[in-house]
Amino acid sequence: MGADGKTRCFTLPSQIADVPGTEGWESMYPYYTRFQPEDDQRFWFYNAMHFPEPMPAFDALTAEVPYEGLGAFTTRVFAFPTTMGIEHRIVNGRIYITANPVTDPAEIQRRLAIFQERAGYYYENWDRLFREWKVRLENLIHELEAIKVPKLPEFDEAEVVTQAKGLGQNHYVRESFHRVIELFSKMWHHHFEMLMLGYGAYMVFFDFCKKAFPETADQTVARMVAGIEVLMFRPDDELKRLARLAIDYGVDDLFASDCDLKKVLDDLRGRGEPGKRWLAELDKSREPWFNMSTGDGFYHHHLSWNDDLSVPFAALPRYVEQLRRGESLERPTERLKEERGRIIAEYRGLLRSEDERQAFDQMLGLSHLVFPFVENHKFYCEHWFTSLFFKKVREFGALLVAYGVLADAEDVFQLQYVEIESALADVSLAWAGGGKPLGAAHWRPIVQERKRILEKFREWNPPPALGPIPSQINDPALQMLWGITSETLESWSRTVEAGHEKEIVGFAASPGVVEGIARVLRNVNDIGQIREGEILVCPVTAPSWGPVFGKIRAAVSDIGGTMSHAAIVAREYGLPAVVGTGQATQRIKTGQRLRVDGNRGIVSILD
Amino acid sequence: MTNPKLVSRFNEVGINDWLRVGGKGASLGELAGAGIRVPQGCVVTTAAFEQFLAAIDPRGSIRREIEKVAADDLVACTRVGAEVRARLEGLTLPEDLQKQIATHYDELHSRVGGAGNAEPVAIRSSATSEDSAYASFAGLQDTYLWVRGVDSVIEHVRKCWASLYAVESIMYRRRLNLPEQGLAMGVVIQRMIDSRCSGVMFSRSPNTGDCSVVVVEASWGLGSAIVSGEVTPDRYVVEKITREIVSRTVSTKMRMHRPNRVGVGVIDEEVPVDQQNTACLGDDELLELADIGKRVERHYGCPQDIEWAIARDLPAIENTFLLQSRPETVWAAKDATPVAAPKSKPFDHVFSLLSGGAGKK
Numbered sequence A: 001m002g003a004d005g006k007t008r009c010f011t012l013p014s015q016i017a018d019v020p021g022t023e024g025w026e027s028m029y030p031y032y033t034r035f036q037p038e039d040d041q042r043f044w045f046y047n048a049m050h051f052p053e054p055m056p057a058f059d060a061l062t063a064e065v066p067y068e069g070l071g072a073f074t075t076r077v078f079a080f081p082t083t084m085g086i087e088h089r090i091v092n093g094r095i096y097i098t099a100n101p102v103t104d105p106a107e108i109q110r111r112l113a114i115f116q117e118r119a120g121y122y123y124e125n126w127d128r129l130f131r132e133w134k135v136r137l138e139n140l141i142h143e144l145e146a147i148k149v150p151k152l153p154e155f156d157e158a159e160v161v162t163q164a165k166g167l168g169q170n171h172y173v174r175e176s177f178h179r180v181i182e183l184f185s186k187m188w189h190h191h192f193e194m195l196m197l198g199y200g201a202y203m204v205f206f207d208f209c210k211k212a213f214p215e216t217a218d219q220t221v222a223r224m225v226a227g228i229e230v231l232m233f234r235p236d237d238e239l240k241r242l243a244r245l246a247i248d249y250g251v252d253d254l255f256a257s258d259c260d261l262k263k264v265l266d267d268l269r270g271r272g273e274p275g276k277r278w279l280a281e282l283d284k285s286r287e288p289w290f291n292m293s294t295g296d297g298f299y300h301h302h303l304s305w306n307d308d309l310s311v312p313f314a315a316l317p318r319y320v321e322q323l324r325r326g327e328s329l330e331r332p333t334e335r336l337k338e339e340r341g342r343i344i345a346e347y348r349g350l351l352r353s354e355d356e357r358q359a360f361d362q363m364l365g366l367s368h369l370v371f372p373f374v375e376n377h378k379f380y381c382e383h384w385f386t387s388l389f390f391k392k393v394r395e396f397g398a399l400l401v402a403y404g405v406l407a408d409a410e411d412v413f414q415l416q417y418v419e420i421e422s423a424l425a426d427v428s429l430a431w432a433g434g435g436k437p438l439g440a441a442h443w444r445p446i447v448q449e450r451k452r453i454l455e456k457f458r459e460w461n462p463p464p465a466l467g468p469i470p471s472q473i474n475d476p477a478l479q480m481l482w483g484i485t486s487e488t489l490e491s492w493s494r495t496v497e498a499g500h501e502k503e504i505v506g507f508a509a510s511p512g513v514v515e516g517i518a519r520v521l522r523n524v525n526d527i528g529q530i531r532e533g534e535i536l537v538c539p540v541t542a543p544s545w546g547p548v549f550g551k552i553r554a555a556v557s558d559i560g561g562t563m564s565h566a567a568i569v570a571r572e573y574g575l576p577a578v579v580g581t582g583q584a585t586q587r588i589k590t591g592q593r594l595r596v597d598g599n600r601g602i603v604s605i606l607d
Numbered sequence B: 001m002t003n004p005k006l007v008s009r010f011n012e013v014g015i016n017d018w019l020r021v022g023g024k025g026a027s028l029g030e031l032a033g034a035g036i037r038v039p040q041g042c043v044v045t046t047a048a049f050e051q052f053l054a055a056i057d058p059r060g061s062i063r064r065e066i067e068k069v070a071a072d073d074l075v076a077c078t079r080v081g082a083e084v085r086a087r088l089e090g091l092t093l094p095e096d097l098q099k100q101i102a103t104h105y106d107e108l109h110s111r112v113g114g115a116g117n118a119e120p121v122a123i124r125s126s127a128t129s130e131d132s133a134y135a136s137f138a139g140l141q142d143t144y145l146w147v148r149g150v151d152s153v154i155e156h157v158r159k160c161w162a163s164l165y166a167v168e169s170i171m172y173r174r175r176l177n178l179p180e181q182g183l184a185m186g187v188v189i190q191r192m193i194d195s196r197c198s199g200v201m202f203s204r205s206p207n208t209g210d211c212s213v214v215v216v217e218a219s220w221g222l223g224s225a226i227v228s229g230e231v232t233p234d235r236y237v238v239e240k241i242t243r244e245i246v247s248r249t250v251s252t253k254m255r256m257h258r259p260n261r262v263g264v265g266v267i268d269e270e271v272p273v274d275q276q277n278t279a280c281l282g283d284d285e286l287l288e289l290a291d292i293g294k295r296v297e298r299h300y301g302c303p304q305d306i307e308w309a310i311a312r313d314l315p316a317i318e319n320t321f322l323l324q325s326r327p328e329t330v331w332a333a334k335d336a337t338p339v340a341a342p343k344s345k346p347f348d349h350v351f352s353l354l355s356g357g358a359g360k361k
Helices: A037-041 A058-077 A105-124 A126-146 A169-212 A218-225 A231-248 A261-269 A272-289 A310-324 A333-350 A354-402 A409-414 A417-433 A439-457 A476-482 A486-498 A524-529 A543-550 A565-573 B015-033 B046-056 B061-068 B074-089 B095-111 B132-137 B150-163 B167-175 B283-300 B348-354
Strands: A044-046 A083-091 A094-101 A503-505 A507-510 A513-520 A535-540 A554-559 A577-579 A593-597 A602-605 B007-009 B041-044 B121-127 B143-147 B185-191 B195-202 B213-220 B234-239 B245-249 B255-259 B266-270 B304-311 B320-327
Touching: A058 A083, A058 A094, A058 A169, A058 A409, A058 A417, A083 A476, A105 A126, A105 A169, A105 B348, A126 A169, A126 A354, A169 A218, A169 A354, A169 A417, A169 A476, A169 B348, A218 A333, A218 A354, A218 A507, A218 A565, A231 A272, A231 A310, A231 A354, A261 A272, A261 A310, A310 A524, A310 A543, A333 A354, A354 A409, A354 A417, A354 B348, A409 A439, A417 A439, A507 A565, A513 A554, A535 A593, A543 A565, A554 A593, A565 A577, A577 A593, B007 B015, B007 B095, B015 B041, B015 B046, B015 B121, B015 B185, B015 B320, B041 B095, B046 B074, B046 B095, B046 B150, B046 B185, B061 B074, B061 B167, B074 B150, B074 B167, B095 B150, B095 B185, B121 B150, B143 B150, B143 B255, B150 B185, B195 B283, B213 B283, B234 B283, B245 B283, B283 B304, B283 B320
Parallel strands: A513 A535, A535 A554, A554 A577
Antiparallel strands: A044 A094, A083 A094, A503 A602, A507 A577, A513 A593, A593 A602, B007 B041, B041 B185, B121 B143, B121 B185, B195 B213, B195 B304, B213 B234, B234 B245, B255 B266, B304 B320
16 A cells, blocks of 8 residues: 555556557467456566566466466465465566465465475475485486487388387377477476475575564575585586686687687697597586576577587686686685584574574574575476477477478477477378478468567566555565565565666665676577676576676676575675666666665666 | 772773772773773772762762752752852862872873873763763763863863753752762763764664664764764664675765864864765774674673764774773663574474464464
8 A cells, every 4th residue: 555545556457558560469378378357456567587588489388387387286285375376477478477365364274284284294204305306307307308309201110010119200299299398397396396395494484584683684594594515506617627627638728718619619629639538528517517598497599508508618718717817716615614604603692592592493404404405406497407398399390390381490489389289280291191281381470470579579668567566465475486575566666656767776685886887688698798897787697697707796687586596696706786676677778887786785877 | 998099090990890980981991901992091080079079068968958859849959959060160179189180181192192282082971870871871961072281171070070960960860769879970081082983883783673783873073963963874784793784874964073173172063065975984994893893792791882983093993992882771671572482393383484373383
């Protein structure tokens, strides 16, 4: 409620106009993602954290499937007492979401009984379940890798006869594509199988610290929780290892700044034994550590390091240079561990009663129990699995190109997955019937039109939220995954109302105040544009941007919480960071001078 | 001891000497002894006060008369106060005491190597009443800043003593029904810091009672501008354990007090425009202060409210002085309800939080 007692309101979903020139965009997305008239009654916010760009038709699956998994586990499997799942809508290519809270006390009690029993089982057996989880995920990944995309040669393989398989290869066009989608769904279910329980444990500890130490920064609480050796640092560590080996093997001269990937690889091959050894080490690092998305695993064009080696190679010259200067690249893990131990012990020492100290130990212990899953699942799910998933779909794109249906394998991502099935059926029929697929005439114009619409969508500035602002919001799912609390709403509506032109308010994620030139990167693939000493302004703070943190002076993001990777990495690099600003990438232009105040969570445009 | 000491150096007193030198003097001596930087000085003891008072009131009749006055009888309080003050002001300080004050005053500037004979000092009341902390904070007893020359110092010592009989002081004691017998006052004579900025610091947040942060308030010039409420200070919050600066709020600071460098006393003036919205403290200074706050708290074993100053013309670190430290009383007096209690299983906490508090206790 506003000070005047009226309900304050963002733009209503029904008031959003199409971006001119995108008429008919609705056909890009499933009917169940469209805003309905009654949606005006509810509060929605733009999920810029996961979906900072307009959604290509296929990529909308990266909202649909995760929300199936998330909701299944909160609503139906564990029966979280106060929250059901997330609903999503797509407008002008952007994904808006809302949560379904449970507010009836009797209903909360009924769900709580189930929740205690089921969640209790997972907490009780957490370590074992996580061990088994990792095996399950690795199996899924190997299953995905093993899926063959049929080549559909003129004559089928002889084994179909000699082993009496009884199935023509075109059957596997259908089956394999289904398998790819099914495995993707399984991965997301497993993702949420443990995640919400993990975040629940964090929330308990954060809540305790907010009460016991109300003025201590969230980031300090996060430091008490955070693990030191987590998988997400591993790809970057591998790069450092390779930089060291380049020097040891005497091939470091090839890694000059702005070196060309292809040339470096050719030169390495021409360097005899040392070059060969380095390349062999590179291959070791690549599996699985370069299955690192340049984004967060939600867009097909966020290629992995393995898909585009120029991304990791861009960081190598700098590391080589630092090593030559005698700098250590090691993360001082022992010192970080000691420091964490000291901070924990001293905060504990401030508590006044033995009861509180015991509760603190329980809650922190629980956070440390779940931490390895919460941190490491990202590598397995969003990076390793998802990189291979998009690669596999791309192979089906290549099949459609081979049959003339599409002009380019990448175009497959302009189709919804059900449309891909339909195009594949067309190819399968043509191969079987000995005719030609009809898809070229049907799909190519659609692909062209959708690409054009996606470009148009980029011109739209999505409002951070839609609909009536609730007087308070305390849905644990929103808080856990998006860091959205009543204070967030307050800060958004302030920005909307006051229209502070030169100041952008976010969350203080890493302390310090610096000034510098902005580099706005909406798309992670543009990571190479960053120059030494610039301030990174990005929609989402993605973990794979690790190497960039050595170059930049500060980081600013549209959405993200204190536990976001950028926040953690920024703190380790000692860079100021402001996250969760809502709209930094829309209001800041590359080249503008900024002041980033990581203590107060304010970004000022100085020009 | 037949001849009680009339003046003691800071390094000769500690917190347990509060009856002998008053609360402020004892606290400054204690800080100096703990290795905390305080401006050099000495205390005229309560024994000196007793001697002086005995000269006008050998049988203690004045004190008894004051105790008879009703707390709300303004007329009587005014009359009796004026009477005592007139008699105190008409009396010369004993020669021995005057000599000792002069010797200690000389010592102050010889130690800092000052050439002149008019080292500026602060003369501060140091009362023995139990809650002198409150009384002095409320400005009931006098502090005189930038006093120069031995005659003026002696004159202000007497003024401090007289201030014990200011009408508001008497009324305050009557309201709390404090005994007059045994009421005495020491007087601190202390080198005066020409502070670039100064302020207060709380080793426990005054807003939330959070023990994990130090809250620092700072303003330009002398601390009197903050204490008198003439200026909204900058406000900083520093985590004790990580030394992270959690927040900085820079206020518009319109007024400042500064010493009259060519004369005596304090000038109240407008802050130069370009400094009004500038932060008073740099990060290093802020962290140095917070570290000192932590040390003082550790020394006393409980949260402290502290007054500090940063000198204008000294190098970093050496320029940071404490002027006062007293135990925090507001939050200490509140009942601390435990934030949480252990549960039978760690994850029971999750049930309780995720069900809006309805989970297993």
